[in-house]
Amino acid sequence: MTPDFRLDRTLAAAELEDVLRQVGAERYHIRHPFHRLMVEGRLTREQMQAWALNRYCYQAVIPRKDAIILSRIEDRALRLSWRERILDHDGDGASPGGIERWMRLATGLGLDAQTVASQRLALPATRFCVGAYLTLVEKRTLLEAIASSLTEMFSPEVIGERVSAILERYPYVDADTLDYFTPRLAQAPRDVDVALAYVREHARTMETQQLVVDALIAKCEILWTMLDALYFSYVEPGITPPGAFAPEAGR
Amino acid sequence: MTPDFRLDRTLAAAELEDVLRQVGAERYHIRHPFHRLMVEGRLTREQMQAWALNRYCYQAVIPRKDAIILSRIEDRALRLSWRERILDHDGDGASPGGIERWMRLATGLGLDAQTVASQRLALPATRFCVGAYLTLVEKRTLLEAIASSLTEMFSPEVIGERVSAILERYPYVDADTLDYFTPRLAQAPRDVDVALAYVREHARTMETQQLVVDALIAKCEILWTMLDALYFSYVEPGITPPGAFAPEAGR
Secondary structure, eight states: OOTTOOOOSOOOHHHHHHHHHHHHHHHSGGGSHHHHHHHTTOOOHHHHHHHHHHHHHHHHHHHHHHHHHHHHOOOHHHHHHHHHHHHHHHOOSSSOOHHHHHHHHHHHTTOOHHHHHHTTTSOHHHHHHHHHHHHHHHHSOHHHHHHGGGGGGTHHHHHHHHHHHHHHHOTTOOGGGGTTHHHHHHHHHHHHHHHHHHHHHHOOSHHHHHHHHHHHHHHHHHHHHHHHHHHHHHTSSOOOOTTSOOOSTTO | OOTTOOOOSOOOHHHHHHHHHHHHHHHSGGGSHHHHHHHTTOOOHHHHHHHHHHHHHHHHHHHHHHHHHHHHOOOHHHHHHHHHHHHHHHOOSSSOOHHHHHHHHHHHTTOOHHHHHHTTTSOHHHHHHHHHHHHHHHHSOHHHHHHGGGGGGTHHHHHHHHHHHHHHHOTTOOGGGGTTHHHHHHHHHHHHHHHHHHHHHHOOSHHHHHHHHHHHHHHHHHHHHHHHHHHHHHTSSOOOOTTSOOOSTTO
C-alpha cells in the first residue's frame, strides 16, 4: 500500500475493509491535534463553544446530505434503511433527533440557541467543508456517496474517547449535555453495516474499490479540515476571520 | 451600516458601489496576515511555493467558473463579453492564458509543473474553497454569481503591492516569473465594468442589493479562507494535513 492508498489489484471484500480501516487509522480526525487537546482537557470553555457552534453546521446538514443520497437510490429496500438516517438526525416530531441533541450540547456549553441555529458566527471554512460534503454526495457516483459515510466505522472510538474525557476533565459539562452521543453508539454500527454491504456488492473491481477508498479519504479530509480551521482561529495562532465567533472581546 | 453589511434601504447605484468598496476594505485578502507577511518579505521560498501551488488550484478553476456563468446568461451581448474571461485564463492556443502564466510563476519558484498541475499536494481546504466558488456560481442567482466576481475591483491594488514587494524582497524571483500579473491589471478593470453595469441594472431593490453585497462577502471569505489554510499549515502552528505539500523533511 502506497502512502496515498493507491490500489494495484482487485481486493477481496475483507481486504478492502482492511484498507478502509487503515485509512481511518491514518486520516480520521481522532488523530487531529484539536481533538487531542480536547481529550487531554486542555481546551477552554470558549474553545469548546467554538467547536460546538461550528460542528452544529455539520450536524444540521446531515439529513439534507442523506436526502440527496436517498434521491439517488433506485432500490426500494435500500431507501427504506437509508431513510432511518434522516429520522435519526431530524427526529420524528416527538423524540428529538441528532440536530436537537447537538443543540442541547451547544446550549449546555453556554451558547445561545438562536445564534447557533443561525450559523452566522460559524467559520467560513466550516461552511466550505460542509458544502464540499453536499457536493460530494450530489456529484460523485452513488457508490462514492455511500462510501463517504463510512467514517462511521471509526466514530464509536472517537465518541468513547470524547465523552469520557469531557465528563472527567470539563466539570461544567454534565452527562445530559452529552446526550447527543449515546444513541450514535448504536446507530453508527447499524449504518456501517448497510453501507459496507452496499460497497461489498458494488465495488468488485480495482477501479470501483479505488473510488470507495478515495471517497473515504475525501470525507476524512472534510472532518480534518474543520478541526484545522478551529485550531487556526481558536488555538494557535488564534486569528479569527472577520465576522466569526470571537470569544475574547477585542480580538 | 452595521458591521455585517445589512442594508436598511434601497441604495442609489453610487451608494451601492461605495458599500461594495467598503466590503473590500474590510474583507478583501489584502488585509490577511499571510499577504502581509508576503509583502513584508518575510515568507521563505517554501512558503512561497506552498502559496503558488495552492493558488494554482484556484486559477485552474476560473474558466470553468466562468463557463458556468456563461451557461446561465440569456443575453447574447453579455455572453460575448463574459466569454473574454475564459480566453484570458485558458489562452487561445497560441498566446498563453492565465493558468499557463500562473504555472510559470509556480515553476519559477522551483516547483515541478506536473506536481502542480495534478493538484495532489494542495491543501484540502484549498479544494473546498474552490469548490465553494463553483457551487456559488452554480446554485445562487445569476446576479449573485456575477457579483461574486467583483473582488476584481480590488485586485489591481493587491497585485501592485504583491509584484513590487516580491521583486524587491525575493531576489530569486524575476519579472518574467511574475508575468501572470501584468495583463490582469488591464483585464480586471474591464471585467469590473461589465459586472458593475449588470449589477446596476439588476439590483434596484434593497433585497437584490443585499444579495450583491452578500455575494461579494462570500467571495472575500473564499479568498480569505485559502490564506487561513496556508498560514495554519505553513506559518503557524505549521501543522500540515496528511498528504499535503510538506516542504520540510520529517514534518
